Structure formats: structure tokens, C-alpha cells
Amino acid sequence: MSVKLTTRQVGDVTVVDAVGRITLGDGASTFRDTIRDLAAGGKKKLLLNLAEVSYIDSSGIGEMVSGFTTVTNQGGQVKLLNLTKRVKDLLQITKLYTVFEVFEDEAAAVRSYS
Amino acid sequence: MAEHDRVAAQTVEELLESTLESVDQAEEIVLRLATAMGFDEDDLHRIGIAVRECMVNAVVHGNRYHSRKKVHLNVARTPDQLEILIGDEGGSFDVSKLPDPLAEENLLRQSGRGLLMMRAFMDEFQVRQRQPLGTEVRMVKKLAKAGQ
Numbered sequence: 140m141s142v143k144l145t146t147r148q149v150g151d152v153t154v155v156d157a158v159g160r161i162t163l164g165d166g167a168s169t170f171r172d173t174i175r176d177l178a179a180g181g182k183k184k185l186l187l188n189l190a191e192v193s194y195i196d197s198s199g200i201g202e203m204v205s206g207f208t209t210v211t212n213q214g215g216q217v218k219l220l221n222l223t224k225r226v227k228d229l230l231q232i233t234k235l236y237t238v239f240e241v242f243e244d245e246a247a248a249v250r251s252y253s
Numbered sequence: 254m255a256e257h258d259r260v261a262a263q264t265v266e267e268l269l270e271s272t273l274e275s276v277d278q279a280e281e282i283v284l285r286l287a288t289a290m291g292f293d294e295d296d297l298h299r300i301g302i303a304v305r306e307c308m309v310n311a312v313v314h315g316n317r318y319h320s321r322k323k324v325h326l327n328v329a330r331t332p333d334q335l336e337i338l339i340g341d342e343g344g345s346f347d348v349s350k351l352p353d354p355l356a357e358e359n360l361l362r363q364s365g366r367g368l369l370m371m372r373a374f375m376d377e378f379q380v381r382q383r384q385p386l387g388t389e390v391r392m393v394k395k396l397a398k399a400g401q
Contacts, residue, residue: 163309164273194298196305197370201363208361225298232373233366234355 141165142192144173152249153182154220158191161199170199174206174217183215184252188245190221195229207238216240220248262331269308269324271316271341276308279326283337286330290396299374300335300394306367307339307390315341315388325389333396334376340389345382 142159155173160166177185187203189195195203207217218240222230230236242248265282269275283304287297308324316322325340354365372378377393 162305163276163313194302196302196309197364197366198309200366204361205363225295229370232370234360238360 142169144169146173146177149186149245149249152184152186152252153177154186154188154245154249156188156191160194161192161202162194162196163198167196167198167202171202171205174202175209178206178210178213178215183210183213185210185215185217186220186242186245186248187217188220189223189226192223192226195226200229200233200235204235204238216252218242218248218251220245262329264327264329266328267326269326271312271318271320271322271324273309273312275312275324276305279308279324279339280304282326283328283335286328287335287394290330290332290335292335292394292396296394300337303371303374303392303394304337304339306371307337307392310367310390311339311341311343311388315343317343319343325383335394335396337392337394338389339392340383340387342383342387344386345388348380 142157142161145156147154147156161170174185210217220242222241230239240251242251263286265286267282269278280301284297284301287300292300311324312318316324322342327338329336348368351368352359352362352365354362354369359365371392375392376395377391379391381389381391383389
């Protein structure tokens, strides 16, 4: 199953709920397009909820980093919420835990945006 | 070799097209053997990711989706380990010359993490030149280390 993304607004933070796999092909491109569309639409505080993401490959990781860079360069912030153990392991292996701010509580995450 | 070993040993060879569908196909073939060997869920996940990353490299970077070039998949199962060989028919490359994806200046690069993930998830990992042309990756997952 490719990734399904839905967005919701919590105050001025846009939460992106992802379900499925973010891998080369449909999954990664859907993810990229959604982040770019949100950034283009002026959404600068993005919270990616990955609780239901079962699988991310290096292309998916690449799209997360690309989205992070795009939004950060526009003065925004991208943070991560509810990582599964497998996704956490990937962030450890790739050292991206030093790049992304990660939360396990949505309310705390939303409060953290400046 | 014990009777049990002879029964359990199995080799699968496939010649795959240079398409992204082959990535799914290779993952399925390898995971079928790995599941039968008794690898746990976490190790199956790691093996699956390593195979997908390797196949994507072979299809996209090695064969560049060329319809006349094939990906050579060879999976050998013994009671103790799973050995996976994935070869393409593209050019060769020097692994040591690839940028280090963990270097501070490369952390925000969009690509270049595939080999790192394969190394991290498998017990043995080697890249060698394939004869007469192309690159072959050898990866091994040992059953004794399942769950570690």
C-alpha cells in the first residue's frame, strides 16, 4: 500500500497524518507533492504524524529531508510526531535525529512551534 | 553435511527486468525464503529494506531502466544464513568515492543513504565488480543474529 496523506489544522500548525509506505514511486512522490503544496500555500508550521507509517526507504527519507529543507528555507518548521520503532531506527542510522525535532505527544508538539 | 542441512539448503536464481516492479518481486522472493527460515518480524523488515535498496540501485543507477539489461538475483538459503547476490549490467563504481551520508555537510542531501542502510541492516555487505560487466552486491543475514 502506498502512502495516504490527510491534513488537518490545529491552531496555526498543519498536521499531516500519513498512513502506509513512503517508498520510491507513488509513496515518495505523493509525500513530496503534499509538502510542496502546503509550503506553496503558505503553511509554514508542519507536523508530520508518522504513527501509521510502516515502512520508509531511502527515497522516502530523501523526500522528508527535501521537504524539511524547502520549508525551512521559507522560514518555516517541519517536525515529526509519533515515530514507530522502525522509523526511529532509520533516523538513528542516518543520523537525521540530529536534524528533525521529534515528539510523542501532539499537544506538546503543537506548543513547541515558535 | 547433515541430512537436515541438505534438506534446508536452497538456492533461487532469477533474471529480473530493469523495472521498479522487479523491486517488489525481488523483495517477495527473498522474504519468502527468509520467512521459512524463521527470521523474526524485525529482521524480515531489515532484510526487505536492504533488498529493496539494492534492487533500486541496480535498476535505477546500474541498468538505468534499460530494457535489454537485466538484474541478476541469486538467493542462497542454508540453515544458518541467507546470502543474497544482486548484480546489474551497468558500469562499475568505486564505493569509497561516494560521499559519506553521515558527514555533517551531507546530512541534508536528498539521496545517498541506500548503501548505509544495507550495511546497517545486514551482517555482511560487499560490493564487487561483476564479470563481464556491471556491479554485484553480496549481502548476508545470519539467523543466529536474528533479533539482535
